[in-house]
Amino acid sequence: MRPLIVLMVALGLVACGGGGASTTTATISAVATLYPATFDYTSVDPTAPANYAAPALPAHYDATLLATSNQTVANILSDKGATLGRVLFNDRRLSFNDSKSCASCHVQANGFADTAQFSSGFAGGLTTAHAMRLGNVAFYQGASMFWDKRAASVEAQSTQPIQNAVEMGFDSATHGGFAALITKMQALPYYPELFAWVFGDSTITEARVQSVLAQYERSIISSSSKWDRAYAVVYSANGSVNSNQNFARSLAGTNIPVVDRFTASEDNGRALFIQGPVNGGKGCGGCHQPPTFALNANSKSNGLDAGETIIFKSPSLKNVGLTGRFMHDGRFSTLAQVLNHYATGIRAGAALDSRLPAGGLAIAIGLTSTEQADIVAFLATLTDSTLLTDTRFTDPFKK
Numbered sequence: 319m320r321p322l323i324v325l326m327v328a329l330g331l332v333a334c335g336g337g338g339a340s341t342t343t344a345t346i347s348a349v350a351t352l353y354p355a356t357f358d359y360t361s362v363d364p365t366a367p368a369n370y371a372a373p374a375l376p377a378h379y380d381a382t383l384l385a386t387s388n389q390t391v392a393n394i395l396s397d398k399g400a401t402l403g404r405v406l407f408n409d410r411r412l413s414f415n416d417s418k419s420c421a422s423c424h425v426q427a428n429g430f431a432d433t434a435q436f437s438s439g440f441a442g443g444l445t446t447a448h449a450m451r452l453g454n455v456a457f458y459q460g461a462s463m464f465w466d467k468r469a470a471s472v473e474a475q476s477t478q479p480i481q482n483a484v485e486m487g488f489d490s491a492t493h494g495g496f497a498a499l500i501t502k503m504q505a506l507p508y509y510p511e512l513f514a515w516v517f518g519d520s521t522i523t524e525a526r527v528q529s530v531l532a533q534y535e536r537s538i539i540s541s542s543s544k545w546d547r548a549y550a551v552v553y554s555a556n557g558s559v560n561s562n563q564n565f566a567r568s569l570a571g572t573n574i575p576v577v578d579r580f581t582a583s584e585d586n587g588r589a590l591f592i593q594g595p596v597n598g599g600k601g602c603g604g605c606h607q608p609p610t611f612a613l614n615a616n617s618k619s620n621g622l623d624a625g626e627t628i629i630f631k632s633p634s635l636k637n638v639g640l641t642g643r644f645m646h647d648g649r650f651s652t653l654a655q656v657l658n659h660y661a662t663g664i665r666a667g668a669a670l671d672s673r674l675p676a677g678g679l680a681i682a683i684g685l686t687s688t689e690q691a692d693i694v695a696f697l698a699t700l701t702d703s704t705l706l707t708d709t710r711f712t713d714p715f716k717k
């Protein structure tokens with residue numbers, strides 16, 4: 319969302335040419351008059367919402383790919399909706415004691431994840447699962463959310479942490495559930511203003527909160543990593559955005575600008591990751607699909623524990639190098655440990671993906687220490703520094 323201070327600076331520069339001072343005053347005055355509480359508490363400017371619905375994306379985020387978004391016709395992403403979602407996502411007042419927000423655990427600078435194995439809740443208790451990355455959540459076509467897929471959609475997922483007894487504290491057993499939160503929100507003057515701005519009236523409901531939080535989460539698109547910039551040079555629309563021929567192209571050639579050109583290690587890691595075993599690769603891209611690196615909906619579990627029956631999902635691998643912890647329980651602290659699991663640690667169980675041989679890839683496919691290091695180097699190219707500082711996703715609160 320455009321900070322008002324930026325707006326003031328921009329208009330102040332116009333003032334040097336004459337007549338700008340009154341425009342600046344009028345603009346700020348209009349926002350403060352129409353949305354006084356929003357102006358008082360946040361940097362949000364409802365008169366000029368940021369562009370969430372139609373962001374500039376590289377060519378490989380084309381219409382075919384965008385059509386795979388898990389948004390529904392009942393909840394189409396809009397600038398207004400995502401703006402309100404941003405406010406809700408960053409508001410610590412949505413926790414029982416005003417101490418935690420969604421952003422407390424899903425930190426933008428960390429790829430919308432937590433570097434700790436388990437996150438600290440509103441009263442100091444720890445969660446039982448690692449806070450997953452949110453970038454490209456829109457492109458998980460399986461729809462079901464959380465590591466264990468217990469929520470049927472992004473919408474259904476969005477308010478569960480608020481009502482969790484450990485996370486944000488508005489559980490029905492002790493703190494009145496979502497009804498108590500609505501009462502609290504109605505007393506916060508900026509929410510009636512913003513709900514009326516988005517929905518046409520100031521009524522606050524859980525369904526409306528879910529709607530805009532989901533819009534905001536789906537707007538967190540990662541498309542500016544080193545891999546994206548390099549791949550954009552060799553991409554060609556050939557009728558199949560998931561063409562193996564497209565994704566198998568080297569990104570170490572002189573046609574790639576030097577700043578984005580892959581090293582030999584990164585490029586070998588790219589080939590190992592994306593290409594299937596019959597082509598000399600390890601087939602990682604079969605589950606973690608480029609260009610979004612979101613999980614294939616048909617993927618099953620990766621054999622962390624023997625006899626596993628729960629089918630876990632994973633988030634997109636964009637910004638995976640920033641997470642600090644990996645897997646649903648955060649048991650690994652480095653990507654090297656993750657790759658070693660695939661090389662030697664896969665265990666048999668009912669939930670195991672059939673593409674993963676139980677007993678260790680070192681036996682079935684082979685994954686040398688050099689290959690592991692190269693894949694880790696490739697995964698580092700998925701870091702999207704632009705997303706980490708995008709002002710559309712920063713904390714908008716002044717107080």
